């Protein structure tokens with residue numbers, strides 16, 4: 455254990471502040487460290503393991519594909535890729551999918567789609583992408599440029615040009631931006647995840663959508679974190695009665711394997727043509743087989759269960775000792791402690807056997823969507839106890 459930590463510290467790039475815990479195995483929402491200590495997993499690998507650790511149905515789908523064919527180049531057809539694209543289109547009403555390997559890459563694809571659409575329908579000068587302040591869209595140089603948080607930008611200049619950040623909730627600022635810049639697209643998260651689990655105002659989402667529609671601006675929703683059942687709907691935009699031109703997703707989609715998807719609606723369905731984009735691993739059959747099994751299980755009954763668990767979590771934390779506020783949607787929950795720092799709470803929770811996350815000054819919970827009522831109740835009780843002790 456200490457040797458592993460030492461090796462990791464010496465040889466792995468120091469981009470992550472790791473806790474001194476080595477996870478060796480798990481099942482569902484329980485994981486175990488090298489000393490055999492058990493934890494309830496309330497972070498699910500940052501919203502990735504949608505059905506928990508080593509879920510039987512998911513593992514079967516993946517291993518069956520693994521022993522049939524693990525990879526093929528995109529020069530040939532494979533069934534899981536076509537199946538997954540069909541499922542995603544049928545369930546969203548959108549038309550075509552480009553598969554990548556991560557959320558950032560799904561957003562890169564969306565940005566290329568918006569720019570090419572604008573270049574063909576307006577002019578090559580119409581390349582500006584409007585995003586929101588406090589947003590998070592990824593770590594590549596272009597998705598960093600899209601990310602509306604200065605502290606990620608500072609030492610990586612120059613970033614990809616052509617991004618403008620506006621204040622969420624401020625319609626007139628958006629109208630000004632649309633007037634002052636030659637705008638190709640707008641990209642938003644319905645609930646800002648890394649930004650502090652902050653839902654946008656529903657009226658703002660609808661107004662922004664309508665402005666984009668009127669101005670023929672490609673309206674894109676980043677569902678990398680909010681997607682695939684996390685919000686209590688299959689995709690969070692479905693809570694607001696809109697149909698975006700582009701939806702990007704990743705994290706929970708693969709259930710634990712790397713996959714991203716850029717799902718394109720009618721207006722932009724044929725923007726990407728032969729040679730416009732590509733990815734060696736994109737549409738990998740093992741990742742797609744896992745994703746097919748994830749998406750197939752997120753039906754109306756399952757989503758109703760997600761919403762029921764969500765209500766339980768929100769109502770339990772609201773107004774309890776030491777809790778300033780609770781924000782989020784579905785099983786994407788941000789708890790603002792009134793006195794303690796979020797990282798103090800997370801540290802104490804690890805000692806007590808619960809893994810949770812932070813987002814800015816909040817304790818962030820992203821449990822597996824199928825977490826049992828018993829484990830959810832146990833974890834929530836421990837977190838509540840820690841927050842009240844630290845207040």
Ligand SMILES: *Cc1c(COP(=O)(O)O)cnc(C)c1O
Pocket residue numbers: 555556557558559561590591592593643647648676677678679680704705
């Ligand atoms: C995590 C996240 C990303 C980046 O996804 P990666 O798979 O890490 O590239 C992009 N957008 C949102 C909203 C995210 O939460």
